[in-house]
Amino acid sequence: MSGDGGGKRTGMRDVADAAGVSTQTVSRVLNGYPGIRDATRERVLAAVAALDYRVNNAARALGTSLTRTVGVVASDAVLHGPSAGIAALERAARARGRWISTAYTDSDDPADIDAAVRHLLDQGVDGIVLVAAHGATPLEGYDVPIVPLYGETGSRQRAAAALVVEHLADLGHRRIVEVAGPSDWREALARAAGVADAMERRGLAHVGRVAGDWSAASGAAAADAVAAYVHAGATAVAVANDQMALGLAAGLAARGLEIPGDVSVAGFDDNPDAAFYTPALTTVRLDVEGEAAEAVARVLGDEPVLPAQPVLVPRASTSAPR
Numbered sequence: 001m002s003g004d005g006g007g008k009r010t011g012m013r014d015v016a017d018a019a020g021v022s023t024q025t026v027s028r029v030l031n032g033y034p035g036i037r038d039a040t041r042e043r044v045l046a047a048v049a050a051l052d053y054r055v056n057n058a059a060r061a062l063g064t065s066l067t068r069t070v071g072v073v074a075s076d077a078v079l080h081g082p083s084a085g086i087a088a089l090e091r092a093a094r095a096r097g098r099w100i101s102t103a104y105t106d107s108d109d110p111a112d113i114d115a116a117v118r119h120l121l122d123q124g125v126d127g128i129v130l131v132a133a134h135g136a137t138p139l140e141g142y143d144v145p146i147v148p149l150y151g152e153t154g155s156r157q158r159a160a161a162a163l164v165v166e167h168l169a170d171l172g173h174r175r176i177v178e179v180a181g182p183s184d185w186r187e188a189l190a191r192a193a194g195v196a197d198a199m200e201r202r203g204l205a206h207v208g209r210v211a212g213d214w215s216a217a218s219g220a221a222a223a224d225a226v227a228a229y230v231h232a233g234a235t236a237v238a239v240a241n242d243q244m245a246l247g248l249a250a251g252l253a254a255r256g257l258e259i260p261g262d263v264s265v266a267g268f269d270d271n272p273d274a275a276f277y278t279p280a281l282t283t284v285r286l287d288v289e290g291e292a293a294e295a296v297a298r299v300l301g302d303e304p305v306l307p308a309q310p311v312l313v314p315r316a317s318t319s320a321p322r
Contacts, residue, residue: 010051011143018047024301027126027144070296071120071128071144072102073113079214080243080271081187082132085149088292089129096296101125117142127299129292133186145299150291154190160284160310161194162201164238164266167282167312169202172320173236173264177229178209179222179248181240191240191268207234212244219244223251230263235321242267242274242283249277249317264318279316286310 016023021044028036029044070093076082086102093100101123103116113134120128126144133148150157168176178195181188199206208229212218219239226237226248239245245267249259259265259279267274270285290307297304
């Protein structure tokens with residue numbers, strides 16, 4: 001039943017059913033968590049042995065009761081956000097005595113993502129964190145916990161994007177353009193929702209939206225549309241990440257528009273280069289280390305400590321409209 005033959009691989013749900021416990025209890029037993037009654041632990045381990053559950057990894061680890069590995073499924077890892085998230089997950093896992101095993105997929109195809117998840121499950125990982133999760137990314141139906149890096153709802157990303165718009169409104173901007181991320185990304189949807197929240201709350205005019213793909217090149221490609229909005233009266237741009245803001249700034253400069261004299265531009269992420277853009281980029285910073293620690297805790301069934309709230313980082317790219 002382990003999967004070495006031709007039958008269906010035994011899953012954690014099968015072990016839980018056989019032992020009469022929840023899948024979370026099975027995970028806690030295999031991860032060596034304290035506070036589990038001896039009788040419960042013995043039932044779970046007996047079911048694991050009887051069902052030959054993940055013989056290549058989990059069963060072999062029974063000598064220590066630990067698999068000690070957290071799976072990470074990541075796409076678009078060349079971008080700053082995903083690469084920073086993977087590095088933070090590595091540190092968060094090590095802090096809990098775990099390693100990470102990463103499967104990369106540069107696709108929004110659910111079947112491709114499912115294949116990456118199942119590759120990690122075959123290694124007996126204790127749980128999986130999704131980095132750069134797309135809207136179609138499956139989160140349920142597996143034998144271990146699976147969570148997106150920034151949470152299912154992206155509430156802190158939503159709040160962070162709202163901070164950017166609030167900052168622009170406080171400076172006096174009333175007509176704002178949005179350069180959004182790709183609409184099939186959970187993070188892009190959360191950031192766009194945050195922009196919409198703050199726009200409505202402050203009674204601002206959302207004069208236009210241009211979609212990019214997170215790259216500086218897509219920000220530069222948006223410059224024609226954004227410049228047209230500026231000439232029609234827009235005074236600020238909220239950009240869904242710093243890399244697109246970099247490209248947009250170059251594109252607007254090439255079209256004779258000065259930042260922030262003609263238009264203010266704000267980004268998202270506070271990547272390490274944002275302070276050295278020309279001009280230095282106003283942006284918003286997430287607690288990526290805290291988000292990673294929370295995600296690892298959740299997949300391991302531990303009580304997570306919530307990350308710090310997002311912080312606006314004002315710099316020279318935004319000012320009062322002139």
